[in-house]
Amino acid sequence: MIVGIDLGTTNSLIGVFEKGSTTLIPNVFGQNLTPSVVGISDEGEVLIGAAATDRLVTNPQLTASAFKRSMGTSQTFRLGSQKFRPEELSALVIKSLVRDAEIYLGRRVTEAVISVPAYFNDTQRNATRAAAEIAGLKVERLINEPTAAALAYGLHDDKRENTFLVFDVGGGTFDVSVIELFEGVVEVRASAGDNYLGGEDFLDVLEAIWHEKTKVGELSSTLKAQLRQAAEQAKRCLNRDQVVSFGIQRNDSFIQCSISPSEYESRIAPLLMRLRRPVELALRDARIAVESLDEVVLVGGATRMTSIQRLVAKMFGKLPLRHIEPDEVVARGAAVQAGLKMRSEELDDIVLTDVCPYTLGIESSRELAPGDYAHGIMSPIIERNTLIPASRLQTYSPIHDNQRVLSIGVYQGEARQVSNNIKLGEFEVQLPRGNVAEETLVDVRFTYDENGILEVIATVRNTGDEKRLVITRNSGQMSKREIEAALKSLEKLKIHPRDQDENIAMLNRANRIYEQRLGYEREQIGKLIDQFELILEGQDPHEIREFRLELQHCLNALEFRE
Incomplete structure (x- = not known):
């Protein structure tokens, strides 16, 4: 059940x-x-x-x-x-x-x-x-x-x-x-x-107002709890009453303060x-x-x-x-x-x-001037609010010639510096001997699903060597077999959008009509093709689907008009 x-x-x-x-x-x-x-x-x-x-x-x-x-x-x-x-x-x-x-x-x-x-x-x-x-x-x-x-x-x-x-x-x-x-x-x-x-923070404001108006300092844990309860009741009454009084009983006296809805609203403005x-x-x-x-x-x-x-x-x-x-x-x-x-x-x-609620990416370095690098920079691969399941690929290269190892740190967060984000994992990729940095390309692909499984695959283009890391936020809940089954179901996501059948078919049709037309019509179709190819490189399924439908509508208008 x-x-x-x-x-x-x-x-x-x-x-x-x-x-x-x-x-x-x-x-x-x-x-x-x-x-x-x-x-x-x-x-x-x-x-x-x-x-x-x-x-x-x-x-x-x-x-x-x-x-x-x-x-x-x-x-x-x-x-x-x-x-x-x-x-x-x-x-x-x-x-x-x-x-x-x-x-x-x-x-x-x-x-x-x-x-x-x-x-x-x-x-x-x-x-x-x-x-x-x-x-x-x-x-x-x-x-x-x-x-x-x-x-x-x-x-x-x-x-x-x-x-x-x-x-x-x-x-x-x-x-x-x-x-x-x-x-x-x-x-x-x-x-x-x-x-x-959340609601707790709005209660904190009422408690702060009480302390300011009554001039009462630190309270015992029991009195703190009583004040919290009184503040909760006052917050509910502020929705309907003009002025609300609340407080606590301490020794022989009842210590209270009054607050109006307008005063409260001004205090909770931040x-x-x-x-x-x-x-x-x-x-x-x-x-x-x-x-x-x-x-x-x-x-x-x-x-x-x-x-x-x-x-x-x-x-x-x-x-x-x-x-x-x-x-x-x-x-x-x-x-x-x-x-x-x-x-x-x-x-x-x-x-x-x-x-995906947060951006996922890897640690990278940026060249500020020849030989001068800024390290620890977040390089986004799957950005926040990407529809999941999703698969994205970015290409990287080592900093130096003959660098033998590329260390890949995987992070989650929006900050530019990875030190301010959450580290999810790390692994190393071996590079070939005698490599030239700018000619040694490593493709890093992230695949992420709704169960929180993140698969990271790094492939060295020159050698075809591949290193794989699977990060799952539900360790101990899913067996290795279940994780592999989930990853298998995502295999189709690893096809770059430009290589997917529906997009290939749309580009083929657009290029065919481009070849058939002249002048202004040819120029307009060419611009649409350029824009579609640019969107395909962005790998956003929602944008691709929307523009593909728009392109289809434009091509239909050209092909089927009288």
């Missing part, structure tokens, strides 16, 4: 796809939302969810929350005498969700699709997989949260074609994705985000500005104008804030959609993906595509 899990910063959910629809599974308290909170009771027992939530206030030293923000780091959380890594705490939440599902479904759950923020890097994704493995699950797929939301909305959308933007503000992260729906295909055009921006930047980046990468969006979809509990809803309406000039519960939409989408993995008959017509 495959389930869909939304492992959230504030709350987590689990669902299944059965009989043509998604079902969210309630926990033992009858609630779909299970707080992502872990605590230790006075007797030493582990408490999860609602059972641990109250202890955030009464026993904060024995309780942990918001640990998703630390996934992939070395941070630990101390609960009493015990220390826990974020993966271990997340595993406890997952085990609780799975236990609820098994009781509800009456059968064992062994596999899951788990949602992650689109902007999670491979280290954070690895940590999520590790959490599931600790909980005894095999992860069939990690699905980006906005992509999951798109799946949930895609099933409810009556339009044949639709372009929309998913605006996802959870407790700890912010993601935005531009999605296209057409003929049963859910295609992610671009994703961007901020892994350290956070709202941070929400704009990923939106602009995603739209730019997708090459889509704001006016071309059919809808904007709000996802995540923090989008209930009036300030965020007002910002979105102002940015896009339209009211956003919220007809699926913002807290539940990601879990429903993960359940749909689980149904796709189980090959549910009701989902036969649904095709899901996604993009």
